Amino acid sequence: MxxxxxxxxxxxxxxxxxxxxxxxxxxxxxxxxxxxxxxxxxxxxxxxxxxxxxxxxxxxxxxxxxxxxxxxxxxxxxxxxxxxxxxxxxxxxxVGMVFQHFNLFPHMNALQNVMEAPVSVLGLKAGEARERALDYLDQVGLADKAEAMPAQLSGGQKQRVAIARALALQPxxxxxxxxxxxxxxxxxxxxxxxxxxxxxxxxxxxxxxxxxxxxxxxxxxxxxxxxxxxxxxxxxxxxxxxxxxxxxxxxxxxxxxxx
Amino acid sequence: MPYAELAATLSSGLLVTVQVTAGAALLAVVMAVIAGLARSSRNPLVRWPAATYVEIFRGTSALVQLFWIYFVLPRFGIDIGAIAAAVAALGLNAGAYGAEVVRGAIRAVPQGQRDAAVALNLSPARTLFRVIWPQAVPAMLPPAGNLAIELLKNSALVSLIAVSELTFTAQLLRTSTLQTTEIFTLVLLAYFALALCITAGMRRVERRWKIAA
Structure with a gap:
């Protein structure tokens, strides 16, 4: 067995x-x-x-x-x-978590939101982190919104960025x-x-x-x-x-x- | 004495007022940030000294603080001179109020932002500087502008330790010319113009820190 x-x-x-x-x-x-x-x-x-x-x-x-x-x-x-x-x-x-109210960082654009933890927690170089972040944004269908600020995104888009942000740490x-x-x-x-x-x-x-x-x-x-x-x-x-x-x-x- | 001549004499005092206010504002910002962050700490050993500073400087008169630094400290061998005493007293006083502005703005950042930072495993320092601080600063600026104008007006107090700033110069000029109405009207306008400059300056800073919507 x-x-x-x-x-x-x-x-x-x-x-x-x-x-x-x-x-x-x-x-x-x-x-x-x-x-x-x-x-x-x-x-x-x-x-x-x-x-x-x-x-x-x-x-x-x-x-x-x-x-x-x-x-x-x-x-x-x-x-x-x-x-x-x-x-x-x-x-x-x-462990990664996605919240009801997204909790995106409002002063960072979508890409920066996703890059922040890979850079500061995993110690990736900016270039690598950027590539990884773009990859995850692509997976949630938002590669074209990388430069958008959270306030410019719809609720659904915000939540998808939040999901990409959590996934980027590969929990x-x-x-x-x-x-x-x-x-x-x-x-x-x-x-x-x-x-x-x-x-x-x-x-x-x-x-x-x-x-x-x-x-x-x-x-x-x-x-x-x-x-x-x-x-x-x-x-x-x-x-x-x-x-x-x-x-x-x-x-x-x-x-x-x-x- | 014609207006132009009065104004020319007063302008030297105006310059000192600007210098004292600017120096005190710089000190106030440093103190406000340090004490405001310290009061937001979870560690009581960090929180305590900051709370003591804030309560002492908020709870006593700015004029008495000024006299204390200028007249009493020299008795303990600390004689920093009138200008430095003026900057120190005004700066420490405004810094105590500023510390509360900083603490309030930090507290006002939604808990969800902290939760998200923890969930992303950011360190406490990284959370403070990358997540909390950039969101807290825009909330600090309007009350900071208020404090800066308050500080400008309080700077008239330092005429009482014979710093030759605007109000002190005006008093001297009045005793020599007796043109009380002209002189204090000019002084009034000068303070008002300076306050408008501060307001305009703060607007620019606010625009720069605004979070893009």
Whole structure:
């Protein structure tokens, strides 16, 4: 029997509160490398918080978080989480994130947005970084907008630049946090098509928080249904959306799609 | 004495006012940037000295600060002369207000920009200089223009330690000619003209730092 490789994401009993609000109440998850996972569930259920913890933007309150075999946080005797800075930066280098509101740097043009990290984090020379940035802009269909400032781009174009910017660091894991929620309806399709293309390559592990149920169903290998800060249901899309064993997911999907 | 002659005598004072204001503004910018960044730090050992500086210089009168530097410091063996005392007092005072402008502008950069910088694994220094600072500066400029005009007007205070700037020269001229109305009308216009110059200058700087839309 072939040995199964260790999961690229491994979470055990992950907890996180903001103020008095317990957002994550004990999340256990293993994601093998290359898998595309859709994360659905009502707002406030902890989906975005999960991504923030995976991007190491925030520290968990308790539990284990392991990415590619490394744990950036260690619990101190007092219970607080302490970061090993070198490990934090190393692990962050393996993860990329795309945000709902793009968060492009408004004072840099599209090309500079994509080049910034390859130059300053990977230490590429300006020429190499430029070439790489143009390559990724081309992959998202925006080679002709390299010189455009973010304010001159449509929402969909901004989001594609943001995707190129994250990909340019060649992360092993990509996190997408409601990346189409701030877009005009007619611009959603282009961004989703891009995600679909990425998922099909199977070279990057993808976690996609989304409200597009059809997208979640068609493009993901696996769907996580979040409710009240825990993964309430977890399975392949066909099972979650159709088999009826997952009652809560079915009710949520019905409510969202209006079927 | 005709207007032209009064104006000629006053112009030497005007030049000193410009020099003192410019020197103090330069010091104020340096102090504001250092203290504003320090107050934005997460490290309390960095934040604390900056907060102390800001609170002391905001919380006491500029005139008393000036007197303190000019009359009291020499008693401790630090005698820097009237012009330097004027520049130091005005600059440190404006710098304290400026530090709050810098801190506010840095805080006003949306959290999403910091999140994006962390997600791209940029170092904290790189994040500050490449992401936060270029976005914070445009927000600093309008209040900085206000402070510069405030500083110009405060420079009249240094007439009280006998720096022969515009107001001091005017006082001297008044006692010798008794042409109070003419002299102080000219002085009023001179300050107003200088303030307009500052406004125009700040506009140019604002245009240069504007983020292309």
């Amino acid at each position: 072939p040995e199964t490789p260790p999961p690229i994401i491994r979470l055990r009993g992950l907890r996180k509160s903001y103020g008095n609000v317990q957002v994550l109440r004990g999340v256990d998850l293993d994601v093998p490398h290359g898998q595309t996972v859709s994360v659905i569930g009502p707002s406030g259920s902890g989906k975005s918080t999960l991504l923030r913890l995976l991007m190491l933007l925030d520290a968990p309150d308790a539990g284990e978080l392991e990415i590619d075999g490394e744990s950036p946080w260690t619990a101190e005797p007092g219970g607080r989480m302490r970061a090993d800075n070198a490990r934090l930066r190393r692990v962050r280098g393996k 092993r894991i990509m996190l997408f946090d409601e990346v189409t929620s701030a877009l005009d309806p007619e611009l959603v399709g282009g961004v989703l098509a891009l995600l679909r293309g990425l998922a099909q390559r199977r070279t990057i592990t993808m976690l996609i928080v989304t409200h597009h149920m059809r997208f979640a169903e068609r493009c993901a290998d696996r769907v996580l249904f979040f409710e009240n800060g825990v993964i309430a249901e977890d399975g392949p899309p066909a099972e979650l959306f159709h088999d009826g064993v997952h009652e809560r997911t079915r009710r949520f999907v019905e409510a969202v799609t209006g079927d």
